[in-house]
Amino acid sequence: MKLPRNNLCHSECSCQKNLSILRRVSVHFHVEFSPYSLRWFNKSRLKSSVMATLFLGLFIFLLHPVVVPSRPALDLHRVLPSHALRYLLQNNLSSRPIFRPTVFPNGTIQRLPHTIIIGVRKGGTRALLEMLNLHPEVRAAESEIHFFDWEGNYEKGLQWYSRQMPLSYPHQTTVEKTPAYFTSHKVPERIYHMNQTIRLLLILRDPTERVISDYTQVLFNRMQKHKPFQSVEQLLIRDGQINVDYKAINRSLYYIHMQNWLKYFPLSQIHIVDGDKLIRDPFPEMEKVEKFLRLSPRINRSNFYFNKTKGFYCLRDGGRERCLHESKGRTHPQVDSAVLDKLHGFFNEPNRKFFHLLGRTFDWH
Numbered sequence: 325m326k327l328p329r330n331n332l333c334h335s336e337c338s339c340q341k342n343l344s345i346l347r348r349v350s351v352h353f354h355v356e357f358s359p360y361s362l363r364w365f366n367k368s369r370l371k372s373s374v375m376a377t378l379f380l381g382l383f384i385f386l387l388h389p390v391v392v393p394s395r396p397a398l399d400l401h402r403v404l405p406s407h408a409l410r411y412l413l414q415n416n417l418s419s420r421p422i423f424r425p426t427v428f429p430n431g432t433i434q435r436l437p438h439t440i441i442i443g444v445r446k447g448g449t450r451a452l453l454e455m456l457n458l459h460p461e462v463r464a465a466e467s468e469i470h471f472f473d474w475e476g477n478y479e480k481g482l483q484w485y486s487r488q489m490p491l492s493y494p495h496q497t498t499v500e501k502t503p504a505y506f507t508s509h510k511v512p513e514r515i516y517h518m519n520q521t522i523r524l525l526l527i528l529r530d531p532t533e534r535v536i537s538d539y540t541q542v543l544f545n546r547m548q549k550h551k552p553f554q555s556v557e558q559l560l561i562r563d564g565q566i567n568v569d570y571k572a573i574n575r576s577l578y579y580i581h582m583q584n585w586l587k588y589f590p591l592s593q594i595h596i597v598d599g600d601k602l603i604r605d606p607f608p609e610m611e612k613v614e615k616f617l618r619l620s621p622r623i624n625r626s627n628f629y630f631n632k633t634k635g636f637y638c639l640r641d642g643g644r645e646r647c648l649h650e651s652k653g654r655t656h657p658q659v660d661s662a663v664l665d666k667l668h669g670f671f672n673e674p675n676r677k678f679f680h681l682l683g684r685t686f687d688w689h
């Protein structure tokens with residue numbers, strides 16, 4: 325395995341040189357510490373300062389290669405014990421910028437999120453964030469930050485990212501949500517490099533429902549901008565088959581994306597919220613989220629009330645009552661039932677694979 329910059333020696337040859345210096349030092353030691361010279365040495369007042377010099381030299385020798393970056397790549401397996409190699413790899417010291425949270429005089433802090441809602445698009449991420457925000461010890465970023473999935477933002481670094489976070493007190497938990505993270509290939513590795521022990525939240529719905537909802541959102545945007553649009557059937561079906569090149573279909577192939585996350589995080593760090601259940605009855609799902617995030621149980625049933633006109637739960641925060649934005653819970657277009665059946669059939673196998681990955685099933689078609 326090759327690692328840039330972090331090498332313990334300038335190059336292989338200077339490494340050899342260092343080793344030979346070490347050998348010479350030990351030979352020197354041997355001569356100096358013959359019985360006679362040792363007796364002299366013991367008496368000598370120089371003893372401590374000579375020892376100190378030797379230790380300092382050894383210390384500098386050990387430290388020196390880490391401090392000075394080098395150009396040629398080196399096979400680290402040959403010069404480093406495996407635990408040290410693992411540490412270097414996991415912490416990616418060469419690329420990790422020095423990060424400091426911003427502390428304000430009034431005791432509030434801006435720091436990296438403790439948890440991230442990673443998706444899925446149209447899964448109910450906004451509802452989940454708003455409900456989590458009912459908890460007095462949670463502070464949520466208002467907008468979707470797109471730090472890990474947009475190159476332009478990622479290049480600005482962790483310090484920039486932390487400055488997008490809400491102000492919080494030390495005992496509070498900060499959260500951001502960007503639904504596109506779940507299906508972006510580079511994101512799991514990048515989050516891993518920020519914090520390997522972070523706890524992630526993923527909210528999912530029936531993949532077929534999600535596709536239609538995804539389509540509906542795009543449809544509304546296009547209609548608002550007076551742009552032409554295709555019917556959902558035109559997009560879903562190509563040559564009589566489900567069109568796997570349609571992005572909305574791919575986003576619902578949960579197992580493909582999940583496999584990518586599981587390369588970096590154990591399942592125990594990814595809590596999956598059942599989005600269909602959260603809409604029907606929010607409280608039990610939110611109780612599980614509180615437990616997963618190790619928050620004190622502060623969200624209760626009276627935080628939610630059903631609005632009959634809307635057909636959805638709204639939130640009660642102290643005295644304040646509010647419902648999610650009008651764009652949430654739009655009615656879907658009527659989809660040809662034969663196409664819908666085809667879609668249900670199509671997702672059967674991917675869903676089965678996903679359940680197998682999780683060791684858990686969902687109440688999907």
Ligand SMILES: *[C@@H]1O[C@H](CO)[C@@H](O)[C@H](O)[C@H]1NC(C)=O
Nearest residue numbers: 327413414416418419420517
């Ligand atoms: C270290 O981080 C850089 C930039 O973030 C990345 O390109 C590289 O692949 C990482 N290296 C390892 C060994 O993880």
Ligand SMILES: *[C@@H]1O[C@H](CO)[C@@H](O)[C@H](O)[C@H]1NC(C)=O
Nearest residue numbers: 427428429430431432433491
């Ligand atoms: C704390 O200080 C920051 C930065 O000056 C300010 O934006 C924030 O409103 C203050 N918060 C409180 C609770 O006073």
Ligand SMILES: *[C@@H]1O[C@H](CO)[C@@H](O)[C@H](O)[C@H]1NC(C)=O
Nearest residue numbers: 436438439519520521522523
């Ligand atoms: C990483 O995430 C865990 C879990 O939220 C948190 O306890 C820890 O403080 C985080 N570490 C850093 C460096 O932010």
Ligand SMILES: *[C@@H]1O[C@H](CO)[C@@H](O)[C@H](O)[C@H]1NC(C)=O
Nearest residue numbers: 507509568569574575577580
């Ligand atoms: C779906 O998207 C993933 C990630 O972007 C990609 O690797 C995969 O090939 C796509 N699958 C299909 C069937 O298009």
Ligand SMILES: *[C@@H]1O[C@H](CO)[C@@H](O)[C@H](O)[C@H]1NC(C)=O
Nearest residue numbers: 622623624625626627641642
């Ligand atoms: C539920 O939480 C609210 C604060 O959000 C609190 O005012 C109320 O007393 C709690 N109700 C119960 C039954 O604990």
Ligand SMILES: *[C@@H]1O[C@H](CO)[C@@H](O)[C@H](O)[C@H]1NC(C)=O
Nearest residue numbers: 631632633634638645646647
């Ligand atoms: C219920 O929803 C309707 C329609 O969106 C809204 O006008 C009304 O204010 C809501 N009522 C309550 C109590 O939230």
